[in-house]
């Protein structure tokens with residue numbers, strides 16, 4: 720069966736600058752792929768192209784077989800996307816924001832209420848559902864973003880630093896949630912936290928200067944006598960080959 724995320728030779732240039740350079744990889748059902756790289760490596764730009772927020776300069780991206788440029792609505796139907804930062808509409812309460820997102824997803828009536836309730840419970844937002852988003856701590860805002868990405872129970876999740884700003888207990892909860900959902904979904908998460916890769920990822924893709932440097936299981940990436948941290952540093956600080 721085809722992978723649920725298929726990226727082929729994806730490239731993004733901003734003027735003369737190449738942010739994502741000929742990137743190819745796939746993510747199948749049951750995989751949690753960690754997308755690793757230093758600041759500015761091109762992780763978010765790749766994820767934004769998958770989510771249809773940035774148009775590729777070249778190459779293709781497909782979600783459940785649907786090209787994100789040619790069939791954007793069909794591709795988005797199968798995708799839950801957690802962008803960087805906090806959800807927009809800060810003055811809305813958590814419940815109102817999630818209901819708004821569910822309505823955009825096409826839900827109405829009892830089903831809309833159920834979808835919101837499921838997402839609230841999965842991300843443990845019960846205690847803050849009537850609070851305006853702008854009054855929440857960074858970790859709670861992050862969880863509202865996560866809840867929004869799960870509303871329609873999509874087969875594909877693209878999560879840009881899902882545990883950023885969360886305290887250790889919250890990080891643990893979100894990692895458990897990702898692990899629980901993993902068998903049914905294809906999940907791509909960007910992270911700077913190498914222990915997260917070891918904790919939840921079945922594969923890791925290391926990217927720097929827009930190029931994929933490694934694509935392997937966390938175990939295979941580790942070399943004898945070296946931690947994942949050391950391997951990451953060696954890969955991402957090596958001098959660049961001339962183009």
Ligand SMILES: Nc1ncnc2c1ncn2[C@@H]1O[C@H](COP(=O)(O)OP(=O)(O)OP(=O)(O)O)[C@@H](O)[C@H]1O
Nearest residue numbers: 733736737738756757758759760761762763764765
């Ligand atoms: N709209 C834009 N216009 C110009 N340059 C951009 C734009 N968006 C991103 N870039 C540049 O592209 C490069 C890749 O950025 P990106 O946000 O994808 O990196 P990242 O790997 O997600 O980094 P971080 O870990 O810091 O979030 C950076 O040098 C960034 O400044």
